[in-house]
Amino acid sequence: METDTYSEDAALIGERQTAARALLAHPLLTQGAHPAELSLVRSHAEWLAQRFQRVLGYRLDVSDAHARLVKRGLVAEVGHRFTRANGARFTPRTHTYLALILAVLVEETAPTTVRALALRVRAAAHEAGIDADPGRGLGERRAYCAALDHLVGLGALTETTGRIADHRADAGADPAVRPHTQVVRAVAAHLPQASDDPGSFLADSADTDPDSEQQGETALRRLLAETAVVYREELPDRQRDRLAAHQWRAAAALGNLLGCDVEVRAEGVALVMPDEAGARPAFPDDDPVGQVALALVRHLSGRLHPGLPATSVPVPDRELRAALDALGGAEAPARAEWARTAGPEVPDPERLHTRVTDLLTDLGLLRGGPGEWRLTAAAARYGADVDERIPPIQDNDEESRTHPAPVRGSGDDDGPPEAPADPRGDLSRVTSVLQAVANEKVSATSGDTGDQRGPGGSSG
Known part of the structure; x- marks a missing residue:
């Protein structure tokens, strides 16, 4: 053969x-x-x-x-937020215990127990001037055990006798764990020096708009690979120009590495992964949080039609609250169905509200916070279907985007249509971007696919 x-x-x-x-x-x-x-x-x-x-x-x-x-x-x-098994985010206290456990285990090679490790964590906290003691009350013990569970999930710790959950429920339980030292040392990728303060350490680690053209293009590729959507209007001027000039070359390089497709639109650029192994949370999902999030996105996309091309539109707090109450509130019909199905936990209405907005924020579909929520253009990918179960919110603001702009008929005789608003005053820049897109499509495969070194022979 x-x-x-x-x-x-x-x-x-x-x-x-x-x-x-x-x-x-x-x-x-x-x-x-x-x-x-x-x-x-x-x-x-x-x-x-x-x-x-x-x-x-x-x-x-x-x-x-x-x-x-x-x-x-x-x-x-x-940076993705760490969460517990129930979806709740790590508190600052849990992050503190995670750092202290790593500091203790970085030189540990022998099996130990949860209570013995807690004593060493308390000593390390005292040495560092941190007020932390895993044995001081249920709240401290839960935060400590959440950090241990996270390391078990990473494969840095293995439960050998008993479960960490046993200690969380009963302070007297003492399950045994075995640390994997090499993995523990790899959990923190960028170890700060003793002379670094947190602000300077983080500032030195990130530069989204380097002066060098090659470094700038590398930073742009990172942005495309790591974020759900890159919106042109949110980029610094130099990076926006680089995106216009190099977006198809970046698409070819990332496609060669990741096997992904690239969507290029007037608003921005997005990578589309071929399977569930994308770097962002799985969405849509079948659990109650995923169901409500998907229904909310579709409803808001239909209800808050911007009327003009836009990167994002405001979401009134009343509109968001009414939608969440109708889709997953205490009286929502869906809650009875969730209660009958054996499977995921059904969060109470307030926690469901928080988890849904957190999920959509992580996905880049919602931005801002209470009083400043905005729905991004990427939400339209999931459809625009107004849910009739959700009562419309009356809004007398003439500038409101809660309803579609009226469509002018062919018989209207009110003069020529008004030009679209241009709040940034850069329509000429958008025109140049679109022209660059058209020019680069002709030679999309002729650029750097990652097989060749860039200018100057540097590896980027």
Whole structure:
């Protein structure tokens, strides 16, 4: 039988791109948490290390026990919030215990118990001048156990006897755990120096608008790879010009690395991943939070039609509250259905409200906060369908975007239509962007796909 070289090459490329997407979604892959993905990364470690360095300027470290993609830049953009099993975000206290546990375990190689580790954590906190004691009350113990559970989920700790949940419920329970020291040391990718203060450390780690053209293009690729949508009007002037000039070259490089498609529109650019291994939360989802979030996005897209091309539109607090109450409030019919299904926890209405807005904020579909909510253009990808169960909110503001702008008929004789508002005063810039898009489409595959070094021979 003859070998199909093309099929072999396609399979090889597919494996490499699958491994790259797994690393982008989970920068720390361990044998305990992601054995299949780690095996795939180890098989293509050299290719992945070269491409991540060349395309995104990221360093990849691979060992027998783990693979760690060390990201640079975009500190705020690539940082995903840590959550507990019930979806609640980590509190500052839980983050404190996570840092203290890592500080204790970084040199630990022997098995230990949760209570013995708690004593060492308390001593480390005292030495650092931090008021933290895992044995001081239920609240402290829960925060401490949440940090331990997070490390178990990463594969940095293994429960050997008993469960951490036993200690959370009963202070006298003392389950045994085994630390995986090499993995523990890889959890924190950028260790600060003793002389660094938090502000300067974070500032030095991120520069979204470098002076160098090559560094600027690398930063732009990171932004495209790590965020749901890159909106042109939100970029600094230099990066907006770089996006216009290099968006198709960046698309080719990221497509070669990740196997993704790229959507280029007037508002901005988005990567579309071929499977569920994207770097952002899975959406839509079947649990109550995912169901309400999807219904909310569709409803708001239909109700808050902007009338003009826009990156985002305001969402009145009353409109958001009315929609959330109708879709998942105490009297919502859906709650009875959720209660009958054996599966995910059904959050109470207030917690459901918070988790839905948190999810949509993480996805880049909602922005802002109470009094300043805005629905982004990307929400329209999920449809625009006004939910009749949600009562309309009356708003007498003439500038309100809660209803579509009236459509002028052919028989209207009120003079020529008014020109669309241009609050940024840069229609000429948008025109130049669109012209650059048209010009670059002709040579989309002729640019840097990540196979060649950029100008000056630097790896980016």
